[in-house]
């Protein structure tokens with residue numbers, strides 16, 4: 001499915017060739033600082049397109065080859081801000097990763113180099129037709145120096161689906177994960193060790209063809225930048241207020257809401273500003289005549305209801321082309337389901353829990369508020385992990401939602417605590433992927 005719309009479709013992937021390529025000695029000591037003059041020499045050359053021996057026609061173009069990585073160390077490391085001064089997404093580390101692609105030669109040499117501006121032709125497709133997509137993931141550093149990623153395979157799979165949706169090239173997600181590990185390990189001094197801090201990683205893929213025609217981009221650039229970030233809840237949990245908008249839609253069936261495309265986000269800014277003017281922090285995105293709930297701001301949505309039999313039902317709308325398949329959404333669902341099945345108890349969650357993915361409409365919330373059965377509403381996403389909702393403005397009035405004494409309901413709190421423990425390595429879990437082992 002991932003490669004259905006991809007320009008690589010007719011070209012068999014070269015993943016098996018590149019993955020089995022022997023690593024050179026220089027590529028196996030990637031994190032070692034290099035002098036500027038050493039930068040290029042000695043690196044393995046990126047794989048070349050494979051041609052038909054008879055016709056000379058290109059039959060395979062190279063996938064990303066992590067073993068051909070070149071590292072250009074910064075000669076002027078930046079001064080790091082004290083943790084307390086970090087603002088989300090405003091500070092960037094010393095290095096970035098770039099990998100060029102073209103339809104003729106495939107994925108080129110991955111380079112880690114000093115963080116800095118890109119030089120692009122003004123006709124680049126990214127500037128005109130929004131050939132851009134991104135991911136959001138985090139790295140965590142333990143006291144012993146161990147650096148971990150959280151479920152990077154999920155981000156890579158989603159990034160490939162996004163790429164395929166707008167005819168940008170797909171790639172070997174494992175190879176990109178390897179390269180991201182090298183980048184975060186090289187810049188690991190930038191990951192604050194204090195509790196709640198992490199490194200936000202932003203892989204991005206843009207179309208760079210220099211031509212104004214609308215069509216698949218013949219050139220692309222994948223880059224990854226990293227930003228040290230503080231705890232979302234530095235001063236206690238702050239529930240958010242949502243405006244359930246009937247004026248704007250975020251996504252529609254057959255559209256692109258289920259993909260992390262740049263094109264989905266700029267149009268959400270004016271609705272958010274309008275919501276802010278009315279005293280709400282985010283939009284609750286609805287769809288259709290019956291005002292089905294889809295997402296909150298740029299987070300997935302969960303709601304919980306008390307049932308007559310004493311159980312609590314945790315609901316999230318099912319995935320489809322309107323809902324972004326969040327990594328935290330999936331993780332929250334799995335943790336809650338394991339709790340419901342009695343496989344792994346999550347402290348704080350209702351003992352009798354039912355987890356469902358089903359359509360949810362505003363009338364359900366209105367009725368639950370009237371009956372006193374509204375238990376909790378929260379959003380999930382990599383930045384905040386969970387975010388409680390205490391109020392939803394809808395058709396001229398506010399629906400009040402319980403959030404508990406701490407400002408975070410018991411389900412959101414239980415999920416948050418478990419996820420943080422997994423992400424930071426406090427609990428061993430297959431979701432937590434080690435980028436580099438500590439020295440303790």
Ligand SMILES: *Cc1c(COP(=O)(O)O)cnc(C)c1O
Nearest residue numbers: 298299300324326327328381382
């Ligand atoms: C990124 C994003 C999410 C959350 O995804 P995570 O992988 O959990 O961070 C949810 N909704 C939208 C619209 C998003 O862009």
